[in-house]
Amino acid sequence: xxxxxxxxxxxxxxxxxxxxxxxxxxxxxxxxxxxxxxxxxxxxxxxxxxxxxxxxxxxxxxxxxxxxxxxxxxxxxxxxxxxxxxxxxxxxxxxxxxxxxxxxxxxxxxxxxxxxxxxxxxxxxxxxxxxxxxxxxxxxxxxxxxxxxxxxxxxxxxxxxxxxxxxxxxxxxxxxxxxxxxxxxxxxxxxxxxxxxxxxxxxxxxxxxxxxxxxxxxxxxxxxxxxxxxxxxxxxxxxxxxxxxxxxxxxxxxxxxxxxxxxxxxxxxx
Amino acid sequence: xxxxxxxxxxxxxxxxxxxxxxxxxxxxxxxxxxxxxxxxxxxxxxxxxxxxxxxxxxxxxxxxxxxxxxxxxxxxxxxxxxxxxxxxxxxxxxxxxxxxxxxxxxxxxxxxxxxxxxxxxxxxxxxxxxxxxxxxxxxxxxxxxxxxxxxxxxxxxxxxxxxxxxxxxxxxxxxxxxxxxxxxxxxxxxxxxxxxxxxxxxxxxxxxxxxxxxxxxxxxxxxxxxxxxxxxxxxxxxxxxxxxxxxxxxxxxxxxxxxxxxxxxxxxxxxxxxxxxxxxxxxxxxx
Numbered sequence: 001x002x003x004x005x006x007x008x009x010x011x012x013x014x015x016x017x018x019x020x021x022x023x024x025x026x027x028x029x030x031x032x033x034x035x036x037x038x039x040x041x042x043x044x045x046x047x048x049x050x051x052x053x054x055x056x057x058x059x060x061x062x063x064x065x066x067x068x069x070x071x072x073x074x075x076x077x078x079x080x081x082x083x084x085x086x087x088x089x090x091x092x093x094x095x096x097x098x099x100x101x102x103x104x105x106x107x108x109x110x111x112x113x114x115x116x117x118x119x120x121x122x123x124x125x126x127x128x129x130x131x132x133x134x135x136x137x138x139x140x141x142x143x144x145x146x147x148x149x150x151x152x153x154x155x156x157x158x159x160x161x162x163x164x165x166x167x168x169x170x171x172x173x174x175x176x177x178x179x180x181x182x183x184x185x186x187x188x189x190x191x192x193x194x195x196x197x198x199x200x201x202x203x204x205x206x207x208x209x210x211x212x213x214x215x216x217x218x219x220x221x222x223x224x225x226x227x228x229x230x231x232x233x234x235x236x237x238x239x240x241x242x243x244x245x246x247x248x249x250x251x252x253x254x255x256x257x258x259x260x261x262x263x264x265x266x267x268x269x270x
Numbered sequence: 271x272x273x274x275x276x277x278x279x280x281x282x283x284x285x286x287x288x289x290x291x292x293x294x295x296x297x298x299x300x301x302x303x304x305x306x307x308x309x310x311x312x313x314x315x316x317x318x319x320x321x322x323x324x325x326x327x328x329x330x331x332x333x334x335x336x337x338x339x340x341x342x343x344x345x346x347x348x349x350x351x352x353x354x355x356x357x358x359x360x361x362x363x364x365x366x367x368x369x370x371x372x373x374x375x376x377x378x379x380x381x382x383x384x385x386x387x388x389x390x391x392x393x394x395x396x397x398x399x400x401x402x403x404x405x406x407x408x409x410x411x412x413x414x415x416x417x418x419x420x421x422x423x424x425x426x427x428x429x430x431x432x433x434x435x436x437x438x439x440x441x442x443x444x445x446x447x448x449x450x451x452x453x454x455x456x457x458x459x460x461x462x463x464x465x466x467x468x469x470x471x472x473x474x475x476x477x478x479x480x481x482x483x484x485x486x487x488x489x490x491x492x493x494x495x496x497x498x499x500x501x502x503x504x505x506x507x508x509x510x511x512x513x514x515x516x517x518x519x520x521x522x523x524x525x526x527x528x529x530x531x532x533x534x535x536x537x538x539x540x541x542x543x544x545x546x547x548x549x550x551x552x553x554x555x556x557x
Contacts, residue, residue: 065288176359176364177364177365179321179326179359180357180359180362180364180365181365181377182326182352183324183326183352183356183357183359183428184352184365184377184378184381184427184428184431185349185352185353185377185378185381185382185431186377186381187349187381201367202365202367202377205367206364206365206366206367209364209367209413210364
């Protein structure tokens with residue numbers, strides 16, 4: 001049942017987007033998200049949307065897989081849209097029983113869900129094309145100035161890496177324990193809420209025990225390899241910027257600027 | 271009166287781009303009282319297959335019948351089916367969760383709604399069956415036990431439901447030779463004395479050869495051969511191409527036969543082999 005979750009899953013390919021430096025990709029995401037928040041007009045959204053579609057094609061990620069990963073968030077977007085349609089005050093354009101749809105609501109609903117969709121598309125483009133390890137390396141490198149303020153940046157990055165690494169493992173384990181208890185007559189999906197909460201004990205206790213055991217084993221394994229934190233630690237893969245990275249970042253800047261510039265034109269402002 | 275599988279196919283992540291065919295068009299039947307071995311390499315689909323026997327997984331296509339009843343239909347009482355078809359997963363000790371051994375073993379019987387007296391009787395019986403002294407340990411925490419003992423407590427938790435069919439997925443993984451012998455001995459006893467139908471999933475030919483009467487060999491989601499030990503082990507080359515080795519004694523006897531010794535080759539345990547070799551040597555002296 002947990003096998004179908006592919007939100008934020010990395011899909012290895014050999015595209016230009018995959019090869020970009022993770023730091024550049026994180027920065028780009030940051031810039032594009034800021035852009036998506038500042039843009040207030042459909043023309044601006046259109047520019048960002050076209051850009052995201054271009055990245056999607058360049059990334060060589062199978063379209064079917066990409067849309068599948070968006071599915072779980074579809075409901076959120078649909079609800080956002082509907083709530084805005086009916087709960088915004090303004091000029092009435094349609095009526096559905098006690099619900100009044102307004103022109104302002106229509107515009108705001110579409111623009112909010114469009115914005116939400118852009119945020120999700122850009123974020124998943126980052127996680128789909130960047131390995132979790134690359135992501136944390138990039139994050140560590142970007143945050144390293146904060147070391148001077150005493151923030152344990154390396155340790156934080158290591159914690160994130162480990163957490164990401166163990167999510168699938170724990171999901172698999174939860175599924176296995178659930179099956180074992182189901183085979184012993186446990187029913188996780190019936191009864192009152194109180195019963196269902198009690199039903200979680202046979203799942204959670206073994207899951208915690210195994211998580212602690214794994215943590216302990218991992219710590220021992222790391223110590224056996226002389227891990228002692230970030231000081232003086234070198235890397236097998238150094239992050240190195242190449243001209244392509246500069247080009248990508250310039251493009252992102254330029255297109256976000258265009259999106260903000262066209263903001264002033266057109267009268268569909270939302 | 272059996273477990274019967276008809277044209278079973280199972281896909282993982284069906285209708286997604288990650289779809290994998292785990293099992294393909296499997297048909298088989300298991301009679302009550304049999305001791306079945308299901309053998310295959312890791313990833314061959316053997317664990318997926320047995321999870322259909324008690325309705326933990328639903329087939330993507332095909333049917334599963336338990337004593338004539340189609341258990342893939344909606345509205346089937348799966349709890350009852352899981353009581354009748356017990357399942358012991360790999361590393362069952364990882365599912366222990368209660369404060370006392372008694373409570374953990376009683377978990378299954380309580381779930382199927384037995385009265386507290388019956389529960390108590392069944393827990394004691396199950397603990398004795400796996401060779402643990404219930405009076406001594408029933409009130410202790412399962413987490414204080416050794417690895418092998420934990421596994422036996424976990425097995426007792428399933429045996430306490432008194433299933434007619436018992437599926438075990440690699441029950442001897444990670445045990446020392448003695449622990450392994452004890453488990454195999456227990457399975458044999460359950461089959462012989464309690465008339466429990468046993469379905470043993472394993473990748474070890476050696477182990478299956480010691481206890482099973484009939485085997486199914488699974489490879490890449492298909493049953494590639496099945497039959498009695500003799501029938502399956504006579505196909506040495508086919509088995510080796512899919513990475514399964516014959517038990518060493520069987521191999522030894524095959525080799526002896528190849529160099530012209532007059533020995534039988536349908537031999538699967540060291541004891542049988544010893545007897546056969548002795549009678550072969552004696553036979554020569556007589557001539």
